[in-house]
Amino acid sequence: MTTSTLSSIGADRTGSDRRFCTFFLGDLYLGVPVTKVQEVIRAQERTRVPLVSAVVNGLMNLRGEIVTTIDLRRRLELPPLATGIESMNVVIRSDEGVVSILVDEIRDVLEVGNAEFEPVPATLRGTCRELVSGIYKLDDALLLILDTDRLLDIPPPNHTVHAHHEQDAEPNR
Amino acid sequence: MDDGELDEVVNEFITESHENLDQLDQELVHLEHNQDPEVVARIFRTIHTIKGTSGFLGFGTLESVTHVGESLLSKLRDGAFPVTTEITSALLAMVDAVREILGSVAGDGSEGSLAYPELVVRLTQLNDGPAAPVEPEPVPVVAASEPAPLRAIAGGAAKKPRKRAPRTLPVVTVSTAKDDSGVLVETESLDDQPVDTVGMLGLQLLEDHKISEDQLAAALRQQDDGDTRRLGEILVEANALSPKDVREGLKTQVEDRPTANETIRVDVSLLDDLMNLVGELVLARNQILQFTQNQGDPSFNATSQRLNLITTELQAGVMKTRMQPIENVWNKFPRVVRDLTIGCGKQARLEMEGKHTELDKTLLEAIKDPLTHLVRNAVDHGLETPQQRLAAGKPAEGVVRLGAYHEGGQVIIEISDDGAGIDAGVLRRKAVQKGLLTAEEAAGRSDRDMLNIIFQPGFSTAEVVSNISGRGVGMDVVKTNIEGIGGSVDVQTVLGRSTTFKVKIPLTLAIIPALVVTVSGDRYAIPQVSLLELVRLDVHHAQSGPNGQGGGGIEWIQGVPVHRLRGRLLPLVFLDEVFGGDQTTSAVADREAYNIVVVQADDHQFGLVVDEISDTAEIVVKPLGRLLKHVDAFAGATIMGDGRVALILDVMGIANHVGITSGERGAGRHAATNAEAADAALDRRRLLLFSLGDRRLGLPLEAVARLEEFRARDVEISNHRPVVQYRGEIMNLVDLGEELRIPRARVDGQPMQVVVYTESDVSVGLVVDEIFDIVEESFEVTQRSSVNGIQGTAVIQGLVTDVIDVRGILDAALPGLLARHTTNRTSEVAAA
Structure with missing residues (x-):
């Protein structure tokens, strides 16, 4: 994280720009800017999309519009959600159109102060480091802010297939 | 007038002018061949309107360009000199200039920097040509004092385009203002509109030949001089016509008027x-x-x-x-053909049939370029030079024919020329030279298969085109574009005689019929256009041995499943494997039967093995989000009746995904299917074998659309004949046993075996006892039969088999049904 992006996130934030829709994903307390969020809805029936990255969880019908759902756990390389718990949809507007991300549990919309902002610690590794644009130090928790653009920049499926099946390469061809 | 209002006027002007210009192109080309005073008058009027309005709106360049053109046209109209190619070219150039300026106005509101001095000089010179003095302002704004423009008006109005004309008509008539907006918004009743209405009445009467131009002109002058009476009254008083004529004229006028006022422009x-x-x-x-x-x-x-x-x-x-006549695209072809023939020294006539055939506006836009390309090719590469044509015993003038009609929920567009045709031998040589085929492959292909190579990207290059009398650059692009909108293109040729391109496109894109199938518990929709047929194989039947004798089962070639469908190898794709569903259990073991959806992608036929075939449905195509744009196996998604999303399969994408389209795997073989009927007739014929009682019979397979089973309770009676409801239509049933007087071996409670015969969209079900097999072999009809309905008898598979004459039987059983239908279609096309 360079200082320039840091300042663009930390500074100049007023009102709604510093408000985040927050949710839990396992132990992670995450947030996306509330301006990006169209709505939050319960789990919907989804249709599986074959031949794409497993991160794409499926398609759902949102009042006649077809919305792609993203499995955030898979995207962050976390283990799947325990069965029996329904995930929630955070529907966000992005350059890629309207997309829904699946999260475990929805929390409040928080307004945070600039003073609490910190860049991502250099020691954070993996996808999390790639996708988190900064951290707000709250009194009782750390709020990780997701970079939705990078979140939706999903690696093509071949990549993941090969990563998982390096031994039995090219299983389908 | 504030800016917004002005913009509106300008926009209206641009839209209307563009429409008129397209028509102008056509009319100018028409004029070149037929010195038709009515057409000159019409062209004059259009240019005059543009000139007048551009003056009013302050477009100086536009006004000056159209002004010289108008002068020239007025000479032509007065018959000062005939229309020559040179004049037509200059006027077409003027139309192009006007189009350019209007384009610029539409873009940034200005007329652009070009002033077209050369064009103006060119037009002026032509104008001065035969020594006639230049008429300074032949503007019939005050038409009342000049009979000549009235002739033009009346002449123009007398012809068909009255529906379009009324808008421009009043502009040049009695209204003395340049602004024609009064007419455009005219909606009040007759009585409230003395001046304009009467002017219209005058035209109406003139058109009906009730009064002469002089009489009308005199009456109008009288009005101008302060006579406040209505035109009708003046005319009656002058004994020009009876009050009854006036009433009739007014009546016609009222009836006509709605066409002018009931059309609105919609974004x-x-x-x-x-x-x-x-x-x-x-x-x-x-x-x-x-x-x-x-x-x-x-x-x-x-x-x-x-x-x-x-x-x-x-x-x-x-x-x-959203439907528009294909005419809107075709309208520019006369000009295209004209320019091309002049450019390459050929003579061509363009014929159009079915130009009122309508299709979705988006599709119309999409086929514009491919069609233009095909038309250009027809002239450029299809037609020979006049010398060659004469040498070949053809008229020097070639014919390019455009035809359009609806068929089976699709629009068929045919572009044909009576040129030299495409020589398959040359194509073979070229394909080998280009390294697209080996010599053996090329030799092994039928002429018909070879033809399709013109659509291959590597083949259609300029170099090849110049060497063969074939098709040109970018045929692959044409094909890609047409397929991009769910259509297909096909070529047929008769060497030395003609070449025909047949373009099939769907009527609309937004809502399409599709087949819904289930794979691993998920539903998918397969667009009906790519669908050929459905095949169901029983599992015990299907697995007839690993190297199977293939009694219609699934066989494996190095792990690749295939099925022999009527003697041809059909590659199979197990969709559950391709999609890698959740159910990892071997579906093969659990299946009772294989459901195969036979589809066509490009020239490739293959079978998609699915778990379940549900139903056909009209689906609304929704785009996939940008995240999934790169997945070419899916064409989009739709929302099913239960609110869930189903993916729409892109058959072509799936073919690419599994590699069916790569290489030459079966390409030629499958492409042959269409031509089969013709090819097979020569030596080998395919027969469907069935029984009636203890007799063994065969019928030519090309007559068979499908095989179906119906239960006795499905049969209803209509018009004293048995019918069934079949695919949303009523299908006549014909009991072959009855027709051929062969007692059938009826088994009560068993479903009826029905062979569906389809001809020009009419289906008839032929009821038989048992369907055995489909054979393809050469056989000879050894005995001509004297029995009606039997073509003859042959020995097939060592057994005596009667080959039936389906058409003969059906004509006897359902007199007129097929014939009538066929004639209907022909006359429809002719009428269009």
């Missing part, structure tokens, strides 16, 4: 929005209908039935608003 984006909303409504309707099925409430049922009907009608209505 295309508004129509798109409406279309989307109707799409939503269709989905909601589907959901409600599904819900209704689980409900007992009769009044709710009735309401939803009504909703169903209304939605269907609304959908049809909104679709219709």
Whole structure:
């Protein structure tokens, strides 16, 4: 994280720009800017999309519009959600159109102060480091802010297939 | 007038002018061949309107360009000199200039920097040509004092285009203002509109030959001089006509008027929005209908039935608003052909048939370029030079024919020329030279298969085109574009005689018929256009040995499944494997039967093995989000009746994904299917073998559309004949046993075996006892038969088999049904 992006996130934030829709994903307390969020809805029936990255969880019908759902756990390389718990949809507007991300549990919309902002610690590794644009130090928790653009920049499926099946390469061809 | 209002006027002017210009192109080309004074008058009027309006709006360049053109046209109209090629070219150049300026106005509001001095000089010179003095202002704004423009007006109005004409008509008539907006908004009743209405009446009367121009001119002058009476009254008083004529004239006028006032311009984006909303409504309707099925409430049922009907009608209505005649694209072809023939020293005539055939506006836009390309090719490469044609015993003038008609929910567009045709031998040589085929491959291909190579990217290069009398650059692009909108293109040629390109495209893109299938518990929709047939194989039948004798089962070539479908190898794709569903259990073991959806992608036929075939449905195509744009196996998604999303398969994408289209795997073989009927007739014929009682019979397979089973209770009686409901239509049943007087071995309770015969969209079901097999072999009809309905008898598979004459039987059993239909279509095309 360079200082320039840091300042663009930390500074100049007023009102709604510093408000985040927050949710839990396992132990992670995450947030996306509330301006990006169209709505939050319960789990919907989804249709599986074959031949794409497993991160794409499926398609759902949102009042006649077809919305792609993203499995955030898979995207962050976390283990799947325990069965029996329904995930929630955070529907966000992005350059890629309207997309829904699946999260475990929805929390409040928080307004945070600039003073609490910190860049991502250099020691954070993996996808999390790639996708988190900064951290707000709250009194009782750390709020990780997701970079939705990078979140939706999903690696093509071949990549993941090969990563998982390096031994039995090219299983389908 | 504030800016917004002005913009509106300018926009209106641009839109209208563009429409008129397209027509001008056509009319100028027409004029070149036929010195038709009416057409000159029409062209004059159009240019005059543009000139007048541009003056009013302050477009100086536009005014000056059109002004010289107008002067020239007025000379032509007065018959000062005939229309020559040179004049036509200059006038066409003027039309282009006007188009350019208007384009610039539409873009940034200015006329652009070009002043077209050369064009103005060129037109002026032509104008001065035969020594006639230049008429300074032949502007018939004050038409009352000049009979000549009236002739022009009346002449123009007397012809068909009255529907379009009224808008421009009054502009040059009695209204003394340049602004014609008064007419455009004219909606009041006759009585409140003395001046304009009377002017219209005058024209009407002139058109009906009730009065002469001089009489009308005199009456109008009288009005101008302060006579406040109506035109009709003046004319009656002058004994020019009877009061009855006036009344009739007024009546006609009133009847005519709605055509002028009931058309409104609507923004295309508004129509798109409406279309989307109707799409939503269709989905909601589907959901409600599904819900209704689980409900007992009769009044709710009735309401939803009504909703169903209304939605269907609304959908049809909104679709219709987006429909435009193909004429809109064809209109520019006369000009294209003219310019090309002049450019390459050929002579060509363009014939059009069915130009009122309508299709969706988006599709119309999409086929514009491919069609232009095909037309250009027809002239450029299809037609020979006049010398060559004469040498070949043909008239020097070649014919390029455009035809359009609806068939089976599709629009068929044919572009044909009576040129030299495409020599398959040359194509073979070229393909080998280009390294696209090996010499053996090329030799092994039928002429028909070879033809399709012109659509291959590597083949159609300029170099090849110049060497063969074949097709040109970018045929692959034409094909890609047409396929991009769900259409197909096909070429047929007769060497030395003709070449025909047949383009098939769907009527609309937004709502398409599709087959719904299930794979690993997920539903998918397969667009009907790529669908060929459905095959069901029983599992014990299907697995007849690993190297199977293939009694219609599934066989494996190095792990690749294939099925012999009527003697041809059909590659199979197990969709559950391709899609890698959740159910990892071997579906093969659990299946009772294989459901194979035979589809066509490009020239490749293959079978998609699915778990279940549900139903056909009208689906609303929704785009996939940008995240999934790169997945070419899916063409989009749709929302099913239960509100869930189903993916729409892109058959071509799947073929690419599994590698069916790579290489030459079966390409040629499958492409042959269409031509089979013809090819097979020569030596080998394919027969469907069946039994009636103890007799063994065969019927030519090309007559067979499908094989079906019906139960006795499905049969209903209509018009004293047995019928069944089949695919949403009523299909006549013909009992072959009865027709051929062969006692059938009836078994009660067993379903009837029915062979569906289809000819020009009419299907008839032939009831037989048992269907055995399909054979392809050369056989000889050894004995001509004297029995009606039997073509003859042959020995097939060592057994005596009667080959029936389907058409003969059907003509006897259902006299007129097929013949009548065929004639209907022909006359329809002719009428169009």
